[in-house]
Amino acid sequence: MLEVSTQKESSSSFGVDSFPWIILSFIFLAMLPVTMIVPVYKEIVKDRLGGTGYGVAWFQSSAMLGSFLFSPIAGWISDKLGTRKKLIGIFAIIDAFLLVALPFIPNIFFLFLIRFLEGGAHIFVIGLLLTCISDKEKDQTSSFYNKGILFGLGGTLLTLGGGVGQSLGFLGNKNPLFPFFVGGFILLALGILSFFFLKEGNLKKIEWEGWQKTKTALSLSPLLLVPIAFHFVDRFTVGYFLSSLNLHLREDLGFSPGQVGGLFGVMFLLMSVLSLPSALLSRKWNSISLVWIGSFIYGVAQASTGFLNTSSGLYLSMIACGIGAGIMYVPAMRLASSLAPGGFNAVVMTVFTGIGSLGFLLGPLVSISSQEFFSYLYDKTLGLEFTGILYGTLEVLLVLGTLPLLSKILEKEKRQDGTS
Numbered sequence: 001m002l003e004v005s006t007q008k009e010s011s012s013s014f015g016v017d018s019f020p021w022i023i024l025s026f027i028f029l030a031m032l033p034v035t036m037i038v039p040v041y042k043e044i045v046k047d048r049l050g051g052t053g054y055g056v057a058w059f060q061s062s063a064m065l066g067s068f069l070f071s072p073i074a075g076w077i078s079d080k081l082g083t084r085k086k087l088i089g090i091f092a093i094i095d096a097f098l099l100v101a102l103p104f105i106p107n108i109f110f111l112f113l114i115r116f117l118e119g120g121a122h123i124f125v126i127g128l129l130l131t132c133i134s135d136k137e138k139d140q141t142s143s144f145y146n147k148g149i150l151f152g153l154g155g156t157l158l159t160l161g162g163g164v165g166q167s168l169g170f171l172g173n174k175n176p177l178f179p180f181f182v183g184g185f186i187l188l189a190l191g192i193l194s195f196f197f198l199k200e201g202n203l204k205k206i207e208w209e210g211w212q213k214t215k216t217a218l219s220l221s222p223l224l225l226v227p228i229a230f231h232f233v234d235r236f237t238v239g240y241f242l243s244s245l246n247l248h249l250r251e252d253l254g255f256s257p258g259q260v261g262g263l264f265g266v267m268f269l270l271m272s273v274l275s276l277p278s279a280l281l282s283r284k285w286n287s288i289s290l291v292w293i294g295s296f297i298y299g300v301a302q303a304s305t306g307f308l309n310t311s312s313g314l315y316l317s318m319i320a321c322g323i324g325a326g327i328m329y330v331p332a333m334r335l336a337s338s339l340a341p342g343g344f345n346a347v348v349m350t351v352f353t354g355i356g357s358l359g360f361l362l363g364p365l366v367s368i369s370s371q372e373f374f375s376y377l378y379d380k381t382l383g384l385e386f387t388g389i390l391y392g393t394l395e396v397l398l399v400l401g402t403l404p405l406l407s408k409i410l411e412k413e414k415r416q417d418g419t420s
Contacts, residue, residue: 020150022197023132024157029190030092030126031161032168033099033183034063038242038264039169039257042250043176049108053371057243057364062112063119064361070120071354074127075347084128084135085198091124092191100184103177119357125190127353130154132198134337134349151337152279155330156272163268169261176257216344223412224348226402227336228355230291233398234329235356237302239363240391241267244371245305248384253309263314267322274326279334287335288409292399294328299395306388339412367391 037044038060045051045059078084098118105111133154171178218224241264249255249263282290301320308314333352340348370390375383 020132020136023129024150024153026088026190026194026198027126027129027133027154028157028161028164029186030122030129031158032165033095033186034122035162035165035268036168036171036179036183036261037099037102038166038246039261040172040176040179041242041246043172043257044103045108045111048103049111051108053243053247053368054365055108056247057239057368058112059115060239060242060364061361062115063122064357064359066116066119066121067123067357068354068361071123071127071357072347072351074124075131075349075351078128078131079347084132085194087124088128088198089191089194091121092187092194095121095125096184096187096191099187100180103180123353123357125187126158127349130158130333130353131349134340137334137337149276149279151330151334152276155275155279155333158272159268159275159326159329160272163265163270163272165265166261166268167265169265170256170258172257216341221339221341221412223405223409224336224339226288226405226409227291227332227339228352229402230295230328230332230398231336231352231356232359233394234295234298234325234332235359236363236366237298237359237391237395239360239365240302240367240387241305243364244367244384244387249314259311263311263318266315266318267325270319270322271326271329274323275330278327279330282331282334286410287331287338288402288406290331291328291335292403294324294326294331295395295399296324297327298324299392299399300324301392302395303389303392306385335409363391 041056041059045055046053049055051059074087078087081087095118098114098121101114102111102118105114133150137150168179168182171182246260246264249260250257255263278290278294298321301317301324305314305317305321308317336348336352367387371383371387373383374386378386
């Protein structure tokens with residue numbers, strides 16, 4: 001049995017017997033449904049409804065728009081009602097029904113509308129599960145206080161869920177509807193089990209403050225913009241993989257859904273393997289340096305993907321992307337939590353997740369637009385190459401642009417860790 005911890009709970013609530021295995025397991029399960037459907041985007045949007053590359057991009061982006069808009073609401077409602085468990089359970093069940101409905105929507109407009117709502121429901125689930133982890137990491141009475149272990153495990157299982165989910169794309173080889181049914185069942189089971197196996201901590205209810213709470217958090221700790229910016233760009237660049245590169249693999253190179261899922265799954269699985277070591281290293285070293293190193297590796301590797309047309313070359317590129325992402329993903333999340341002012345944990349973590357969703361929203365759309373622009377301006381065969389370079393360069397430029405802030409970030413992180 002697990003508890004969502006706060007600073008008001010007694011230290012006896014946080015022994016080895018309260019290790020949050022269920023919360024961590026739910027993080028893994030919550031990622032499976034939304035990633036196992038990626039390899040069959042083409043069948044659902046283009047083949048069934050006659051959509052275009054933009055349609056595939058919007059199918060991903062409409063979900064991320066819902067995640068972005070609903071993410072701060074999830075944090076505020078959770079703080080206002082003093083609950084995580086009930087919201088996780090309710091919205092997991094809602095998400096299950098919306099996911100199953102997607103392949104049966106008769107036209108593009110309503111498909112995007114339901115996808116928007118599905119993304120909003122899903123951010124309640126994953127955002128508040130991550131908040132549960134952050135609660136324990138920031139509780140001074142917890143045996144996990146400020147150790148980075150739970151963030152590492154949370155990041156590991158989050159990315160492992162993404163990798164396994166992508167790999168399950170083979171479920172759509174014969175029937176593209178099957179991943180939606182399997183994903184819906186997983187979310188339904190997760191929602192029901194949440195009511196029985198998650199426990200509420202002694203969360204303090206707070207009054208609704210709207211966007212003001214986010215503004216207050218940023219005014220108290222403006223350096224939060226650094227991990228938020230990295231998370232935005234990281235998720236933005238993933239949009240290139242899910243749209244332009246995805247369609248290139250399916251249509252130009254003739255990859256099956258299972259092959260595409262396996263290729264993308266390599267990146268997620270490596271992120272998973274490296275998440276815990278990077279979290280522990282960030283505690284002994286510092287978070288921002290790992291964010292910089294990982295982002296640079298990831299950016300350079302992504303810039304190469306448009307030039308590769310063989311399975312071996314693409315797998316090597318995905319391995320490099322996975323290593324870079326694994327080095328920087330959890331440290332960025334941990335840095336955001338460390339810099340969060342006291343009493344703003346749920347808002348900071350859900351906004352952090354939501355800004356990532358905004359990146360996911362814009363990434364596929366800009367990727368398709370950039371590819372068409374470069375194809376028109378230069379040559380059709382160069383569109384993907386230049387798009388990959390553009391997206392990889394964004395990571396490198398963000399690293400270079402934030403290097404001068406090292407001393408301020410280290411000082412602020414140390415001070416927050418000592419007082420949170």
